Amino acid sequence: MRQLVLDTETTGLNARTGDRVIEIGAVELVNRRLTGNNLHFYINPERDSDPGALAVHGLTTEFLSDKPKFAEIAATLREYLSGAELIIHNAPFDVGFLHAEFERLSMPPLHEYCGAITDTLVVAKQMFPGKRNSLDALCDRFGISNAHRKLHGALLDAELLADVYLAMTRGQESLVIESIGEPGEAIRTDVTGLALSFAKLNLPVLRASEAEQAAHVATLDDIERAARKTAVWRALPSEAGVGEAG
Incomplete structure (x- = not known):
């Protein structure tokens, strides 16, 4: 199973009024393991960032002026995202911006070529109702160091969110990771099943003295x-x- 933990930075809060994506970061997980096949772009939005947004990400117009425009990276991004499940914190925000960027290029919307989209903010609210569930709060809750996070950055935040997501969903992975016997005959269990097959195990019988x-x-x-x-x-x-x- 291929999953991509994704984050964006933008010039402001509203894609419908002309705010643009200025940074995209994504971290790849295959079978819940980090592969190192990550993606990161800075993007020239062809406009200034709002002062409030600039204070959050620190990416100035001057810094972004020589970066590629979204049209130049769109095909590469689409190919990278194709078929994968997306893991995003507060997914409607990032998905809305990516939809707007692809729409400007008359390209199909995101959901037509990526898999499911999992919103970790929704998952966190279900797990911790009534508590703060920002990325920083979740890092603190799961003991994940974010001391190096002085400003928001798409790739850094995606890396932190990958750690948070794996911690949040730890009960969903196989408790017996290695295969036993023939390929495809791994003993598996999960939070819903809790059933193990020991057919391939040669268990010794220890009788009492x-x-x-x-x-x-x-x-x-x-x-x-x-x-x-x-x-x-x-x-x-x-x-x-x-x-x-x-």
Whole structure:
């Protein structure tokens, strides 16, 4: 499964009134593992950033003036995103801006060539209702260092969000990672299944020694004396094999 953790920086807050994407960062996960096949662009938006946005990302008009325009990176971006599930914090914001950029170029909307879109802000609100669920707050909650995050940056934020996403969804991965036996026969479990198949395992049977059996009987005697009744293990039917030492 290929997933891309994505973030953008923009000139302002509203794509509908002409604000533009100025930075895109994406981190690739394949089967929940970082691959290093990341993507990062600075983009010339052909306009100034709003003062409030500039204070957040620090990307000046001068710095962006010699960077490629969105039209120059659109095909590369589309190919990179194709078929992948997107993991985005507050997804409507970033998706809305990318939709607007592709629309300007008469290109198909994002959802036509990428897979599902997972909004980690929605997931976090379900997990931690009533609490702060910003990226910084989630980093603190999961013990992920963000001390180097002085300003917002798309690639840095995508890297942090990848760590947060993996921590948030840790119960969804296989608890037995390595394959056992033939390919495709890995033993798997997840938060919903909790069922393991041991068909391919050669499990040793360790039988109790005489001393261990005697200790077991003595423990049952002690339990009965304290409870003043027969221990439940001895009360069970003997044919079930429960209550027989060994």
